[in-house]
Amino acid sequence: MDKKVELDKLLDSIDTGAEAPVSEPERQFFYMAKCREWTKAEKARLGRELTFHVQTFGCQMNAKDSEKLTGILEEIGYVETDSENADFVIYNTCTVRENANNRVYGRIGYLGTLKKKNPGMKIAMCGCMMQEEHVVEKIRRSYRFVDIVFGTHNIFKLAELFYESLKRGKMVVEVLQGTDMIVEDLPSERKYPFKAGVNIMYGCNNFCSYCIVPYVRGRERSRKPEDIIHEIEELAANGVVEVMLLGQNVNSYGKTLAEPVSFAKLLRMVNEVEGIRRIRFMTSHPKDLSDELIQAMAECEKVCMHLHLPVQSGSSRILKAMNRRYTKEDYLALVDRIKAAMPSISLTTDIIVGFPGETEEDFLETVDVVKKVGYDSAYTFLYSKRTGTPAATMENQVPEDVAKERFDRLLQVVTEVSAQRAQEDTGRIEEVLVEERNEQEPGLVTGRLSNNLLVHFPGDTDLIGQIVRVRLDECRGFYYMGTQSIR
Ligand code: SAH
Numbered sequence: 001m002d003k004k005v006e007l008d009k010l011l012d013s014i015d016t017g018a019e020a021p022v023s024e025p026e027r028q029f030f031y032m033a034k035c036r037e038w039t040k041a042e043k044a045r046l047g048r049e050l051t052f053h054v055q056t057f058g059c060q061m062n063a064k065d066s067e068k069l070t071g072i073l074e075e076i077g078y079v080e081t082d083s084e085n086a087d088f089v090i091y092n093t094c095t096v097r098e099n100a101n102n103r104v105y106g107r108i109g110y111l112g113t114l115k116k117k118n119p120g121m122k123i124a125m126c127g128c129m130m131q132e133e134h135v136v137e138k139i140r141r142s143y144r145f146v147d148i149v150f151g152t153h154n155i156f157k158l159a160e161l162f163y164e165s166l167k168r169g170k171m172v173v174e175v176l177q178g179t180d181m182i183v184e185d186l187p188s189e190r191k192y193p194f195k196a197g198v199n200i201m202y203g204c205n206n207f208c209s210y211c212i213v214p215y216v217r218g219r220e221r222s223r224k225p226e227d228i229i230h231e232i233e234e235l236a237a238n239g240v241v242e243v244m245l246l247g248q249n250v251n252s253y254g255k256t257l258a259e260p261v262s263f264a265k266l267l268r269m270v271n272e273v274e275g276i277r278r279i280r281f282m283t284s285h286p287k288d289l290s291d292e293l294i295q296a297m298a299e300c301e302k303v304c305m306h307l308h309l310p311v312q313s314g315s316s317r318i319l320k321a322m323n324r325r326y327t328k329e330d331y332l333a334l335v336d337r338i339k340a341a342m343p344s345i346s347l348t349t350d351i352i353v354g355f356p357g358e359t360e361e362d363f364l365e366t367v368d369v370v371k372k373v374g375y376d377s378a379y380t381f382l383y384s385k386r387t388g389t390p391a392a393t394m395e396n397q398v399p400e401d402v403a404k405e406r407f408d409r410l411l412q413v414v415t416e417v418s419a420q421r422a423q424e425d426t427g428r429i430e431e432v433l434v435e436e437r438n439e440q441e442p443g444l445v446t447g448r449l450s451n452n453l454l455v456h457f458p459g460d461t462d463l464i465g466q467i468v469r470v471r472l473d474e475c476r477g478f479y480y481m482g483t484q485s486i487r
């Protein structure tokens, strides 16, 4: 039976007058059933559907959490809408850089004006920003119209928190400092029918000195391999052909399990799942990328020829201050081993410019790494000071104008290097997963190459979700124009 139909039946059978169960996920099913009674009455009262909108800020981990929130809201009886003019709006926030926070604050005020027009509107704030005390304080003080505030460790509790806010009629705040709990089997709604993200671990133990993630996402916890494989088998049975394994540092997967399993072994297990055609993963920390993993990647035919390997800086001195635990030489040697095993691999990276103490010489080392590795693309960030991290109190913070000037220079190098890389593949015929209709040019569809680049080509929308062969006719910097090939 379809999972959603199965859960619907289960919720219908729950006695909502009984005591709430203590174990999970049963407790959440109980609250979903209770909230569903409320939405039913509310819909009858208003004579219309109730709508919701989940806005995701931040990384793929947050996007995945938003799918879980969506799954719960749909179970409760809301229908999704693209607009924030909805009956239930959730902001799933990010705090990795200061501008991520500012974007959120700028928009909560707007939600307040919407709520004035629709007083029955519910507003929830969750995600990484909410793990910071000063943020919650600010919301309590300045945005009193918010109904629910929760963090990264209790997103599975949305139904329970919602029920509580209905009962209490005032702001409900629940932010946990950490958890060792992983709740399985909750509903989750996928954005695409043919590809899906799969959490393999939560949290991070690395404490890179600039990074807030370990503070807001807690300690590293891995899901059991059998739970992961079971989920992927179910996805495959429902038409998913590509999975993206998600974790802040997938290379240290499995170390904390009662029976440790390496990420390389997990990859081989996923490779065996029938129906899955492509496997991707994010993110890899260079210090934990083993030769065992390189070999597994090379041998597993479903693993895409793309590796995101954040370098952050090319200067060994800065890398040490960043607590990255590798040197420039270690990184370049690792890249050599990867390229030797997989000559066609596409490498992408993250780089921070303007870390405290960065000199012109340090910066030139970064430029050197970009040129030596020849990245297919690189995400470049201006260093952003995060309160509570060791780097925030370091001396020699780099003046903004200096950092900005370096940033612009780096961007230019990155653009040149990646355009050159893309040019090399022009004329080839490659397999692509067709993902969507091209918004700009009707008649075109967009496919993703194994190396993660996009190609636009004439095709019908019924190709969406299929893997087809496409000739890369023309390179336009970061993407190609192509034609479907029957060969
Ligand atoms: N876990 C991943 C990255 C998560 S954050 C990893 O270790 O690779 C995504 C990227 O944001 C990081 O790779 C880093 O380049 C950038 N970043 C993190 N903290 C930052 C900060 N304080 N200022 C600027 N960029 C930052």
Ligand code: SF4
Residues within 6 Å of the ligand: 204, 205, 206, 207, 208, 211, 212, 213, 214, 248, 249, 285
């Ligand atoms: Fe942040 Fe480093 Fe963990 Fe990545 S590995 S999430 S950069 S602390």
Ligand code: F3S
Residues within 6 Å of the ligand: 057, 058, 059, 060, 061, 062, 093, 094, 095, 096, 128, 129, 213, 216, 217
């Ligand atoms: Fe942002 Fe949280 Fe991801 S801080 S980058 S959404 S883990």
